[in-house]
Amino acid sequence: MKLAILSRNGKLYSTRRLVEAARERGHSVRVLDPLRCYMRISTEGFEMHYKGAQIAGYHAVVPRIGASVTRYGCAVLRQFELMGSYTPNSAAAIARARDKLRCHQLLAAQGIGLPVTVFGDNPDDTVDLLSMLGPPPHVIKLNEGTQGAGVMLTEKLSASRGVIETLRGLYAHFLVQEFIGEAKGADLRCFVVGNQVVAAMRRQAPKGDFRSNLHRGGTAKAVKASKAEIETAVRAAKVLGLGVAGVDLIRSKRGPLVLEVNSSPGLEGIEAATGVDVAGRIIEHVAGGGVPVRKHPRNADLTDS
Structure with a gap:
């Protein structure tokens, strides 16, 4: 090939x-x-x-x-x-995953669990927007942030309003979500290749932070994902059209909730934590799905829906 x-x-x-x-x-x-x-x-x-x-x-x-x-x-x-x-990941699928708002809308429409999320544009609607979400703590995320950058935790309603006003002043696009306290700063990265979770690791936020990203000082160890977590991760990747994805889940009282679906997940952390040859699994998947080059592919996913 x-x-x-x-x-x-x-x-x-x-x-x-x-x-x-x-x-x-x-x-x-x-x-x-x-x-x-x-x-x-x-x-x-x-x-x-x-x-x-x-x-x-x-x-x-x-x-x-x-x-x-x-x-x-x-x-x-x-x-x-x-x-x-x-x-394995079309241009359209990558665009869906990169837009957090769009991603959440598509996942929710398919009944996939995620933290309650609100989104609005006009400053006059901020008070009512936050009332739709519920009491703090709140998690505020830039719509296209990566590796934990642009993710903030506000513990008071006044702080939420202040951060929202600041971001609107910068013409930034952001989401506001409920904070899942029972997760205690941990999440689960499920690495999906095809229709399987080939590796999974539990990431723990460093002391004093709630973001578990390894780039933010989080630690990771291999973990066995539950049946519900595997099903959720595979379904989330499938909804977005991704053949290779890092699906970040959080364990909550109401089951696994999707935090994010990454279309270009890093390999270093997951391979070091689990010992799985994830790169090899990706190449094998691609080799199995590759087709002879032809001029006008009928199966190309070129829509932006």
Whole structure:
């Protein structure tokens, strides 16, 4: 299989592991910086160039697109799809997952548990908006934040109003959610590949913080996810159309609740905590789903719904 990995940096752990796993399984693999890919679009066909040379014939593309380059990265990935390349995560699916509001709406519509969430735009509606949510503590999240950045906890109603007013003054898009106190600063990262959770770890927030992200000083250890947690994680990834996803769950009194679905989950933390060859599982999944390159793929997911 001729495989491309879309990544800004070939030295990153996740990118390196995917390259190693692909080569170990006999595949040809190349790392492509999505920002160096450029396209020709016409009714006669689709063309891609990279650093001055035409590229084509990739059976599959694994996207590792960072949040800061989502728009352009998805355009590049969509072009590959139109040129006949298979991808486990389509451009449309990545766009769904990156928009937290949209993601929550789609999951809730399918009956998947998540923290109660409110969203509004006009400052005149802030008091009523917060009354729809309930009493604090409240969790306020930037709509496109990553790795715990842009996530705040407010313990008083006045603090919630103050943060909301500040964010609106900055023209930021954000969500406000209920705080699940019984989780005690822990969450569960379920790594979904295809229709399976191939690895799971419990992340614990450092003392004095409620964010369990490893980039924020959280710790992780392997854990066996329950049947309900596995079903929730797999369903969440499927609803968004993701073949590879990191689904973050929180254990609550009413069952597992989805906090976030990550379309480019990191491999370092989960592989170190669990010892599972997650990169290998991804490559095997992609190799099994890849199809011969054809000019006009019928199964490409190019909608933005």
